[in-house]
Amino acid sequence: MMTRSRSRALCTDPVWQGRSDCKHCGIRHMMLFSGLQDSDFDHIFEPIDNLRYAENSQLYGQGDSGNQLFSIRRGFVKLVQTQEDGSQRIVRVLGPGAITGLEALLNKPYHHAAISLSEIDTCRITTATLEQLESEKPWLNEKVMDHWDRHLSTADRWISEVSSGTVRSRILKLLRFLVELNGGEDSTVRFFGHEDMASMLGISRETFSRVFSELKEEGIVSSTGENRVFRVSGVHR
Amino acid sequence: MMTRSRSRALCTDPVWQGRSDCKHCGIRHMMLFSGLQDSDFDHIFEPIDNLRYAENSQLYGQGDSGNQLFSIRRGFVKLVQTQEDGSQRIVRVLGPGAITGLEALLNKPYHHAAISLSEIDTCRITTATLEQLESEKPWLNEKVMDHWDRHLSTADRWISEVSSGTVRSRILKLLRFLVELNGGEDSTVRFFGHEDMASMLGISRETFSRVFSELKEEGIVSSTGENRVFRVSGVHR
DNA sequence: CGTCCGCTTGAATAGTGTCAAGGTGGGTGG
DNA sequence: CCACCCACCTTGACACTATTCAAGCGGACG
Structure with a gap:
């Protein structure tokens, strides 16, 4: 919220x-x-x-x-x-x-x-x-x-994109947006605090944390070595 | 959705x-x-x-x-x-x-x-x-x-305003926005179909209908004589 | 070593979407 | 003028999603 x-x-x-x-x-x-x-x-x-x-x-x-x-x-x-x-x-x-x-x-x-x-x-x-x-x-x-x-x-x-649909799809759209901001060649995202991510999406920190964990478990989002930088794979809903 | x-x-x-x-x-x-x-x-x-x-x-x-x-x-x-x-x-x-x-x-x-x-x-x-x-x-x-x-x-x-918070507050913010569009002097709203209203808010038709009914019951929104024109009273959350 | 801050997770609850059925009103054609 | 139709709106029941409150974890840093 x-x-x-x-x-x-x-x-x-x-x-x-x-x-x-x-x-x-x-x-x-x-x-x-x-x-x-x-x-x-x-x-x-x-x-x-x-x-x-x-x-x-x-x-x-x-x-x-x-x-x-x-x-x-x-x-x-x-x-x-x-x-x-x-x-x-x-x-x-x-x-x-x-x-x-x-x-x-x-x-x-x-x-x-x-x-x-x-x-x-x-x-x-x-x-x-x-x-x-x-x-x-x-x-x-x-x-x-x-x-x-x-x-x-x-x-x-x-x-x-970021304010419509389920939290899951909104997070994915936001990640893709941030990938573009980062240049977009590699599908890599410079990440920000969960509080900020939640505020971009208009949702609670906890919900962001939960859904983001799911995405990591599913392998859609994976950690690069670098701190707070993630790789986002392919096109998903 | x-x-x-x-x-x-x-x-x-x-x-x-x-x-x-x-x-x-x-x-x-x-x-x-x-x-x-x-x-x-x-x-x-x-x-x-x-x-x-x-x-x-x-x-x-x-x-x-x-x-x-x-x-x-x-x-x-x-x-x-x-x-x-x-x-x-x-x-x-x-x-x-x-x-x-x-x-x-x-x-x-x-x-x-x-x-x-x-x-x-x-x-x-x-x-x-x-x-x-x-x-x-x-x-x-x-x-x-x-x-x-x-x-x-x-x-x-x-x-x-329109995409953050509870549906109730979002509807009220949208109504205020539409009041301004209408000129704003009288707090009267030219209304559109529920499908359009829902699409402005990014919610379902049914949810809009339900919450809008509540607002009418509470007297926050009241019908003017005119078709599809409503009056919105005061400041509410 | 302990504290602080941010992140994660759980459980209970409230909010919203979906599916389905029924109502209402304005317009049209008989 | 009435009956019917259609588009639109309303309501209910239920499943699912998201929030809230709370507890615990873990790393960074003094």
Whole structure:
């Protein structure tokens, strides 16, 4: 059912890793700025900072007003939505290449809390910088819309796959989703705490634990050597 | 659980109500084009058609590729997502002022089937027209992004409110959502078939019927005289 | 070594789905 | 105008699924 957060202290302060070197970003092809020339970064007003956050750090809170977007270069981030009655649910999980905080472009408060699920590297961009780049390169607009559409597609899957059907099928769909987030080549999943997994699914920790155990017994999910990394086999219901 | 659609014949052909008269549109203030001058509409290449669809008409299908957006002026539209295994779920319900088919702007196939829940009036706009207007009025970009954000916010509520918790609370949240769609002043809901209501919630028709009956017995939901219109009282869990 | 936190498991209970039967109302055709 | 029909809604009984409360386990870390 709906989880009320067990209070665990959030870590907030990132470590500044320097100015982002977009020109030589190894994964620029998947990022927002793919297609920009090196020189385009020469005359932006505000720097793009490269920040490293520890696991369980809050990038921003639900309702905060801010003028910053975060581009995720490494690691995973959850978006958590809290309701008036205190119940909360993870509505999305973002991985490398995703951008969070797009609503800042519309001068709206952040719709969720964004919290790291692992150590992450992010590039922090101000709305002013992005708007400047957009005015110079109008096609960036389409890139931004594409990110919006990716979020929306993910949200729709979260509704129709992760939130519909039996717990068993929902877990399998979620695992497949997380496999994709991980790159998808090997069918391997970077795993998170059971509390988080349950909150993604909108079920109780105990139910997740039980059904997940079944999947392991059946061999559908198997442990790789690595801690908290699992392999998911084939297509199952 | 997941509903497999009972096959009911879809009506598809709209009735052409003439070219849209954006200049004198009574609800332009809530539409995409609020802010445009009358003269801006004088020199667009392709006409904006004003179409009326009967209840249960399909505007477009999931996976179709098209270059048309639909602005809803009157009535309600459901977005239905079907999975490989044939199960389907309503992931959103749109009302007056909403735009559907935004993904066409990115040359992507439609992500859902869009089907009218009532008789509807729509303005059909081609992507070329919108792009033309955008290039003339760059601030329209922000309008478009705002629509994207509204969809995303709605999707997130659909996850955290309509898809989490007990059936009872989910129905109440859905009803409140539909009250807002209806304008929200009076707390009155335009109602849809139980099959659709269940598909919005991801539950069975029977469970919806049972719990909805309880709410009526408790007086939380009461019938107005009008057919399929109900009043929802106060705040309840 | 002991504590804490997260995970697992059990048992009782509440919630939901499924199958099946019956009701209701609006529309149609006689 | 009435009778019938059909689509849709309601209700019951039962099986199954998921939650809750509770106890215990095990690794990480002081």
